[in-house]
Amino acid sequence: xxxxxxxxxxxxxxxxxxxxxxxxxxxxxxxxxxxxxxxxxxxxxxxxxxxxxxxxxxxxxxxxxxxxxxxxxxxxxxxxxxxxxxxxxxxxxxxxxxxxxxxxxxxxxxxxxxxxxxxxxxxxxxxxxxxxxxxxxxxxxxxxxxxxxxxxxxxxxxxxxxxxxxxxxxxxxxxxxxxxxxxxxxxxxxxxxxxxxxxxxxxxxxxxxxxxxxxxxxxxxxxxxxxxxxxxxxxxxxxxxxxxxxxxxxxxxxxxxxxxxxxxxxxxxxxxxxxxxxxxxxxxxxxxxxxxxxxxxxxxxxxxxxxxxxxxxxxxxxxxxxxxxxxxxxxxxxxxxxxxxxxxxxxxxxxxxxxxxxxxxxxxxxxxxxxxxxxxxxxxxxxxxxxxxxxxxxxxxxxxxxxxxxxxxxxxxxxxxxxxxxxxxxxxxxxxxxxxxxxxxxxxxx
Amino acid sequence: xxxxxxxxxxxxxxxxxxxxxxxxxxxxxxxxxxxxxxxxxxxxxxxxxxxxxxxxxxxxxxxxxxxxxxxxxxxxxxxxxxxxxxxxxxxxxxxxxxxxxxxxxxxxxxxxxxxxxxxxxxxxxxxxxxxxxxxxxxxxxxxxxxxxxxxxxxxxxxxxxxxxxxxxxxxxxxxxxxxxxxxxxxxxxxxxxxxxxxxxxxxxxxxxxxxxxxxxxxxxxxxxxxxxxxxxxxxxxxxxxxxxxxxxxxxxxxxxxxxxxxxxxxxxxxxxxxxxxxxxxxxxxxxxxxxxxxxxxxxxxxxxxxxxxxxxxxxxxxxxxxxxx
Numbered sequence: 001x002x003x004x005x006x007x008x009x010x011x012x013x014x015x016x017x018x019x020x021x022x023x024x025x026x027x028x029x030x031x032x033x034x035x036x037x038x039x040x041x042x043x044x045x046x047x048x049x050x051x052x053x054x055x056x057x058x059x060x061x062x063x064x065x066x067x068x069x070x071x072x073x074x075x076x077x078x079x080x081x082x083x084x085x086x087x088x089x090x091x092x093x094x095x096x097x098x099x100x101x102x103x104x105x106x107x108x109x110x111x112x113x114x115x116x117x118x119x120x121x122x123x124x125x126x127x128x129x130x131x132x133x134x135x136x137x138x139x140x141x142x143x144x145x146x147x148x149x150x151x152x153x154x155x156x157x158x159x160x161x162x163x164x165x166x167x168x169x170x171x172x173x174x175x176x177x178x179x180x181x182x183x184x185x186x187x188x189x190x191x192x193x194x195x196x197x198x199x200x201x202x203x204x205x206x207x208x209x210x211x212x213x214x215x216x217x218x219x220x221x222x223x224x225x226x227x228x229x230x231x232x233x234x235x236x237x238x239x240x241x242x243x244x245x246x247x248x249x250x251x252x253x254x255x256x257x258x259x260x261x262x263x264x265x266x267x268x269x270x271x272x273x274x275x276x277x278x279x280x281x282x283x284x285x286x287x288x289x290x291x292x293x294x295x296x297x298x299x300x301x302x303x304x305x306x307x308x309x310x311x312x313x314x315x316x317x318x319x320x321x322x323x324x325x326x327x328x329x330x331x332x333x334x335x336x337x338x339x340x341x342x343x344x345x346x347x348x349x350x351x352x353x354x355x356x357x358x359x360x361x362x363x364x365x366x367x368x369x370x371x372x373x374x375x376x377x378x379x380x381x382x383x384x385x386x387x388x389x390x391x392x393x394x395x396x397x398x399x400x401x402x403x404x405x406x407x408x409x410x411x412x413x414x415x416x417x418x419x420x421x422x423x424x425x426x427x428x429x430x431x432x433x434x435x436x437x438x439x440x441x442x443x444x445x446x
Numbered sequence: 447x448x449x450x451x452x453x454x455x456x457x458x459x460x461x462x463x464x465x466x467x468x469x470x471x472x473x474x475x476x477x478x479x480x481x482x483x484x485x486x487x488x489x490x491x492x493x494x495x496x497x498x499x500x501x502x503x504x505x506x507x508x509x510x511x512x513x514x515x516x517x518x519x520x521x522x523x524x525x526x527x528x529x530x531x532x533x534x535x536x537x538x539x540x541x542x543x544x545x546x547x548x549x550x551x552x553x554x555x556x557x558x559x560x561x562x563x564x565x566x567x568x569x570x571x572x573x574x575x576x577x578x579x580x581x582x583x584x585x586x587x588x589x590x591x592x593x594x595x596x597x598x599x600x601x602x603x604x605x606x607x608x609x610x611x612x613x614x615x616x617x618x619x620x621x622x623x624x625x626x627x628x629x630x631x632x633x634x635x636x637x638x639x640x641x642x643x644x645x646x647x648x649x650x651x652x653x654x655x656x657x658x659x660x661x662x663x664x665x666x667x668x669x670x671x672x673x674x675x676x677x678x679x680x681x682x683x684x685x686x687x688x689x690x691x692x693x694x695x696x697x698x699x700x701x702x703x704x705x706x707x708x709x710x711x712x713x714x715x716x717x718x719x720x721x722x723x724x725x726x727x728x729x730x731x732x733x734x735x736x737x738x739x740x741x742x743x744x745x746x747x748x749x750x751x752x753x754x755x756x757x758x759x760x761x762x763x764x765x766x767x768x769x770x771x
Contacts, residue, residue, distance in 0.1 A: 042457020042592060043643070070594060135609060233609070274752070275489075276458065306714030310699070318697035381681050382693035384674045385715040388722055391673065391750070398752050422725040424641040 020414035022296030025439050028057040031162065032263050035152070038298075039168040040269035041279035045300040048425055048434060049269050049418075050167040051079060051102070055091075055428065056435035057163050058100035065101040065161040069148055069169045076104060078427045086110060088155070093428050101161065107147040111137035114150060114251070132237040144169045145179075146252075153255040178259075178290060265295040268413075272302055272399035277406045284410050296414035297406075298438065303399060303420050305392050312393035319386040322379045447472075447771070448632035448662065450572045450625065451587045454596040454650065455636030456643040460667045462489040463753055463761065464636045464746065465589040470762035471771040473513030477584040480571050481506070483519040484564040485591060490517050495755055501525070503571075509762070516583070518571070525563040561602040566618060569625045593635060593650035600626050600633070601657045632662030637736070639666055639729040644736060651739055663770065664741050666733075668748040674722060682719045687712050744768050 027033055038050040047068050054066035065088045068076070079091045079102040086106035094100045115133075116124050127133050137143060148169055155164050258264065266287055270280035280297060287294045407415070418437045425431055451468060455461035462483075469481040480503060483490050488498045494506045499519040507515040574582040591599045603619035603626070610616045625631060635650055637643040647664060654661050674682070691702040691709040700707025736743055746764055749757040765771060 044458060131609060135605060271458070273458075306717060307711050310711060314699070318694070318699050321697040322693060377677070377681060378685060378689045379693050379696075381674075381678050381685060382690055382697070384678050385682075385690070385719055386694075386697070388673045388718055389715055391671070392718055394750050422721055423728050 022414035022416040027265055027295055029060055033265055034163060034263040036165045037266045038269050039266060039283060041276050044269050044271045044276050046269045047075060047167045049298055050165050051075060052431045052434035052438060054165040055100055055431045058094050058098035059096040061096060061098045062163045063099045063161050064163045064165060065155060066165045067103055067105060067151060068167045069105050075425060078431060105148055105151055107144050108137050110147040110151050130233060130237045132233040149255045153251060153258060156258060260291050264293060266292055267295055267298055269298045269300060271300050272403050274402050277402050281406055281409055284413055299415055299417045301420040302417040303395050305396060307389060310389060312390040315386040315390040319383040322383040448630055449585055450631040451585060452590045452633040453636060454590045454593050454633060456593050456646045459636045459638050459643050461636040462493060462589045464665055464667055465587050466490060466493050467758055467761035467765055469515045469587040470507060470509050471765040472585040473509035473515045474766060475511040475513060477513045479515050479585045479587060480583040481515055481517045482568050482586060482588045493758060520564050520567050522560045522563045525567045561599050562606050562619060565600060565603060566622050569622045572625060593646045596650060597653040597657050600659050627658055629660060631660050633659055634662040634665055636665045636667050638668055639732045641732060644732045648739060661741060664736055664739060664743050666745045669745045670748050679723050
């Protein structure tokens with residue numbers, strides 16, 4: 001769109017460039033890529049990125065399923081999955097030979113399925129009816145994370161799709177989903193469980209008597225704290241779950257290994273904002289520590305400009321000149337730098353209130369009425385355009401700064417930038433557009 | 447004015463920033479506020495440019511007029527031990543419980559217990575009084591979990607009271623619910639003028655109302671300045687390119703002729719104006735949606751220099767001006 005993008009690109013991006021540009025198409029096309037996990041903090045366009053990647057892969061011929069956790073309603077509708085039923089549905093309207101399926105995670109239903117798969121019918125019924133279980137399956141911090149990983153394992157085991165794209169839960173910390181299976185696993189292996197299931201067993205052993213006293217004190221304490229009935233619920237629940245725990249743990253381990261396996265690719269999604277990139281850096285380090293294969297960083301909502309050679313300062317100077325014709329001779333003069341925050345709070349544009357002719361000079365009698373002086377109005381508009389540009393340049397410099405800080409810390413990470421769009425995505429063409437931008441590999445300058 | 451101010455919002459809307467600015471605003475004129483963090487992210491420390499906060503109330507800022515802002519990052523594990531100590535004098539037994547994994551269990555696995563402890567600690571700070579019988583803190587501001595989880599988070603004590611039908615946990619849960627459902631509490635939601643956060647705000651308010659939790663205000667954060675007015679937006683569609691080029695040239699930006707410096711700026715600048723127009727129309731739509739919520743609506747500006755400590759004071763002043771404190 002810009003008359004001279006190459007030149008503008010140079011001017012607008014004089015800072016660090018990523019050593020590697022993330023190219024998503026080879027990743028999506030490679031039949032060995034079986035799982036793509038999109039992770040990152042909340043509000044950075046993670047779900048949209050997952051959906052766009054899924055659509056792109058499908059339209060390039062693959063059979064894809066996208067697992068979303070908590071999609072915005074209209075994004076879900078754009079893929080035709082506004083009903084939450086925990087089952088992948090074919091998305092209509094895709095182009096090409098591939099297929100796109102999409103589903104929304106229902107964590108309670110997924111948990112129930114796990115119980116039903118691992119316990120005999122009678123025991124399963126007892127567990128599902130237990131009030132403690134009902135609360136646990138819908139509520140405990142980490143259930144969503146754990147169930148997302150469980151569902152991923154299930155989808156992979158069915159082997160009906162050759163690519164699974166997973167969106168991760170909007171956790172307080174983007175890392176929770178890695179920890180949830182381990183946390184649950186360590187709980188299930190824990191001494192507390194043994195205490196709750198069979199406190200009596202310990203009593204028989206010689207030398208454990210003192211511990212046993214401690215134990216009964218503990219159960220007593222727990223009973224006092226929780227109320228006897230809740231403790232009983234917990235004990236019944238734990239007893240009922242006992243036989244299924246082995247299966248649980250095996251599954252959690254298998255899913256964790258699946259994430260480390262070749263064929264799994266992690267994409268960290270962020271926006272060029274301090275907090276989002278801090279989380280992203282955290283994630284990059286954590287994935288490395290866990291031997292999880294990081295493919296790169298998707299940087300959403302990056303702004304560009306076609307007029308990068310005009311700095312914010314010069315644009316503001318020029319705007320001043322236009323608003324106050326009396327100092328028009330000072331092309332590069334210090335016409336008084338004005339920052340855009342100064343303009344905030346007045347409901348009308350600064351251009352609509354030109355410098356007051358307070359010195360009573362006869363030249364300054366126009367009151368900005370558009371019909372009276374079209375020249376003046378074009379000047380006002382142009383001043384507005386320049387202020388808008390100054391604002392854009394300030395934003396660009398902030399974005400570049402945060403991005404450069406990230407790259408300085410993680411030069412090894414391949415990056416793809418996706419330009420900011422004015423609105424949200426509501427339909428397949430919108431997702432397709434995002435996919436094109438993801439594949440373009442760099443900011444398309446507007 | 448409610449003494450417990452809960453601030454929630456979709457991820458990325460800047461709820462921590464707004465909570466901190468609100469704590470500062472409420473502290474002006476000699477008041478004392480406590481800013482509480484519940485998600486273990488150390489967002490407050492980053493915002494106030496201090497070291498990571500321990501589980502301890504400590505002064506982090508002085509407000510204009512001599513007020514003080516204290517901050518507390520609640521650690522659920524320590525909060526539980528605290529609680530056991532307070533009610534049962536369980537020093538040693540607490541440590542033993544920890545060894546057994548019971549504390550871990552209680553704070554990570556047990557349904558909602560973690561949230562019970564977090565809300566419980568905040569309510570305790572709200573009710574705490576000094577020896578003279580005055581409230582220790584005039585206001586407690588909580589940087590709460592995001593909109594998608596807020597109702598469940600605040601309502602967890604209801605669930606717990608149902609699970610533990612008797613006993614101290616039951617009583618504690620009910621006491622917390624009494625504070626949270628009273629006019630002592632106000633839940634504010636932070637949003638941006640974008641579709642998804644606005645939709646989530648509307649959904650969140652419906653959920654809060656259904657749970658009979660007191661909804662406070664909607665705070666639109668990072669509002670961009672109005673640069674072009676209606677007349678500009680009208681004109682921008684029809685203005686001859688050459689007139690803009692001449693105006694740019696007159697402002698000292700080079701030649702207006704084809705290929706001249708000023709002329710080559712016209713297209714990119716008009717393109718940016720078109721984006722602005724589109725975005726502005728979308729923002730107006732979202733303003734209208736927020737207007738239908740029938741709640742007090744406030745707007746905070748996007749800070750051109752990015753967010754820092756000075757910016758926080760700026761936002762606090764803005765909140766005061768708009769009558770939030």
